[in-house]
Amino acid sequence: GEDVEQSLFLSVREGDSSVINCTYTDSSSTYLYWYKQEPGAGLQLLTYIFSNMDMKQDQRLTVLLNKKDKHLSLRIADTQTGDSAIYFCAEISDSGYALNFGKGTSLLVTP
Amino acid sequence: DSGVTQTPKHLITATGQRVTLRCSPRSGDLSVYWYQQSLDQGLQFLIQYYNGEERAKGNILERFSAQQFPDLHSELNLSSLELGDSALYFCASSVEGRTPYEQYFGPGTRLTVT
Numbered sequence: 602g603e604d605v606e607q608s609l610f611l612s613v614r615e616g617d618s619s620v621i622n623c624t625y626t627d628s629s630s631t632y633l634y635w636y637k638q639e640p641g642a643g644l645q646l647l648t649y650i651f652s653n654m655d656m657k658q659d660q661r662l663t664v665l666l667n668k669k670d671k672h673l674s675l676r677i678a679d680t681q682t683g684d685s686a687i688y689f690c691a692e693i694s695d696s697g698y699a700l701n702f703g704k705g706t707s708l709l710v711t712p
Numbered sequence: 713d714s715g716v717t718q719t720p721k722h723l724i725t726a727t728g729q730r731v732t733l734r735c736s737p738r739s740g741d742l743s744v745y746w747y748q749q750s751l752d753q754g755l756q757f758l759i760q761y762y763n764g765e766e767r768a769k770g771n772i773l774e775r776f777s778a779q780q781f782p783d784l785h786s787e788l789n790l791s792s793l794e795l796g797d798s799a800l801y802f803c804a805s806s807v808e809g810r811t812p813y814e815q816y817f818g819p820g821t822r823l824t825v826t
Binding site for chain 2: 636646689
């Protein structure tokens with residue numbers, strides 16, 4: 602499948618905003634997803650965006666999609682220590698239903 | 713809690729052995745997906761079943777096989793295990809045919825091959 606790229610690590614202070622970036626290469630992707638994985642846990646679906654949208658807001662989360670540049674970002678407002686986790690960007694794969702994940706961005710929130 | 717259950721939580725076995733991982737999807741979900749998470753490969757899609765039938769295959773080795781039963785639970789069978797098969801194995805489920813194909817993941821089975 603195509604590669605989904607993410608930066609590996611991000612550190613922010615509590616109360617600041619976090620922005621996690623992702624680039625994808627499959628121009629036919631219809632949905633793009635953000636998942637969160639806490640230590641020792643499974644993946645939690647945070648939010649998703651349809652490819653004909655530019656932005657989606659859900660409480661503290663804002664997803665921005667630049668389809669021309671194939672760039673997706675997740676902004677977390679007022680980041681808390683409980684937001685420390687690995688965040689995965691994913692797109693629908695060539696098979697049509699399975700998810701093609703990036704390697705994940707490890708977010709560390711410091712007090 | 714996503715509603716997807718997986719057993720066992722941890723599994724330790726030796727090289728050359730065979731193991732079976734089990735997954736029960738969320739109530740009403742007909743699709744089951746298996747993913748492998750390892751440090752070097754990240755999260756990789758293995759295989760998908762929909763209502764008992766294989767729907768899509770990803771990077772699944774020939775030593776691995778899966779099936780989905782009439783009650784919709786699924787099993788992933790891993791045989792002739794190698795050290796490199798040590799990983800977290802996740803099951804996910806979704807309601808197919810209804811966008812946006814939200815997949816809900818179970819807590820995973822951590823497999824250690826010694």
